[in-house]
Amino acid sequence: MVIFRRKRDDQGKVIKYKARWVAKGYSQVHGVNYTDTFAPTATIAAIRTMLAMAVARGMNVQQMDVNTAFLNAPVDHEIYVQPPAVDGIFSPNTVLRLKRGLYGLKQSPRLWNHTLDAWMREQDFVATATDACIYRRTCKGGKVMWVAVYVDDLLIFADSDSDMAAFKKAISKRFKMKDLGSPDICLGIKDRHMSQEHYLRNVLETFGMADCKPVGTPLCTGYVDRPADKEEPLPDVPFRELLGSLLYAATMTRPDISAAVSMLSRRMQHFGMDHWKAAKHLLRYIKGTLSYTIKYAATGETSNGSTADGVLSAYSDASFASDVDTRRSRTGFVVFCVETRQVVCVCLL
Known part of the structure; x- marks a missing residue:
């Protein structure tokens, strides 16, 4: 099916109209076309602590968003879907086999988390022992970089502007990213003032x-x-x-x-x-x-x-x-x- 959504800014004004093709995940059968579904996200306590730490250390804080994040992860089961009924695109009785995670699938968040986690480890980031979505990397000169991941939203903290730029360039080569600059709204919070x-x-x-x-x-x-x-x-x-x-x-x-x-x-x-x-x-x-x-x-x-x-x-x-x-x-x-x-x-x- 196709899901339509209005995206709003911090004043409640509509800034974008979105249409997303999603799978009917409620029809999936456990053990047949999905198994595990758990996917971690950064806790709000960890994000607050990192924002406070960034202020105390004078770190550069930037926000990035992954466009259609779930489509970056290959599916782990053989799954077929019916395309939405849109005239002129698919012929009647068409059935499609999924190669990538689609929004609506039960395992899509987990598959995306595995894909991003593997890439972060390739870049020498290490997840903290207490929060699987908080990553840390020590750069040249003892400079530190942290990345907090909440599904497809990334908050990046860096002591060095050059390290920040290098990370943005590297992740933009691997995934299609949206550079949001200094964080404004993340998880429904105005990050500049920690206000809702x-x-x-x-x-x-x-x-x-x-x-x-x-x-x-x-x-x-x-x-x-x-x-x-x-x-x-x-x-x-x-x-x-x-x-x-x-x-x-x-x-x-x-x-x-x-x-x-x-x-x-x-x-x-x-x-x-x-x-x-x-x-x-x-x-x-x-x-x-x-x-x-x-x-x-x-x-x-x-x-x-x-x-x-x-x-x-x-x-x-x-x-x-x-x-x-x-x-x-x-x-x-x-x-x-x-x-x-x-x-x-x-x-x-």
Whole structure:
């Protein structure tokens, strides 16, 4: 089939109309025309850490995109497809055999990852032990280059401009690339300011809160997380859809809403109007904090004046029997990178 899509900029304006021929992967049979499907991507914690490191070290940061990335990988099974019904291109009853990965196939992301990974290793890059999509290479003079891969998006970090140019030239010879220059939007994040203002504006519009009155706290003062009455039917409100949208922002660029989102997410299975009102309160808080960003400063000195080299500091705490239903405690932790003084991870359980 052919899938049509509008590509938008950070202001929500349509900048490109795309038509993509995709396979009907839902008709594939495991063990017949596909086996493994898992493909790694860089974690957002790793990407944030690398962006902070780049600021601290004064590294050059560039972004590149692979055009039709999946088409670069050969398929690993014998697969036949029917072409889309477009007049004048294929004769009736035509059947095509795939030679390359096509969008829609279950194994296409995995095949593309194997293809790119093999090329990166040929270029003397080494994947980190903790993240298979973060690559590192030591260049001449001890200069360092890092590459973060998220499917077909590449964030490139280099100490030397000449090393950056050489890498861009090499990868452009192997794959058809789009050079995006200094990163603007990557994974829905405005990288220059580590902001998701455009994404959150869209969330407010989607749930009818674009013109709501702002408030100063993610949850109302004295809010108690009480379970809903399981005998009552679920309210006809998009509670789960809203929290799914906010979870993405909380894990990406808005750690300030992590506690509220985590608390409300516990009521996904059975929620009441009190939880929906709390979720709308959270949207009002977001309305007043749309301009909030994560800011990285080029400072690497610790309190004693020495320079720390990426030392991690972790803090944790727990409430005391705060769950009014089970009387269980609530635990949370935060991890900082001392070199850049930036949040690496926030988790509340």
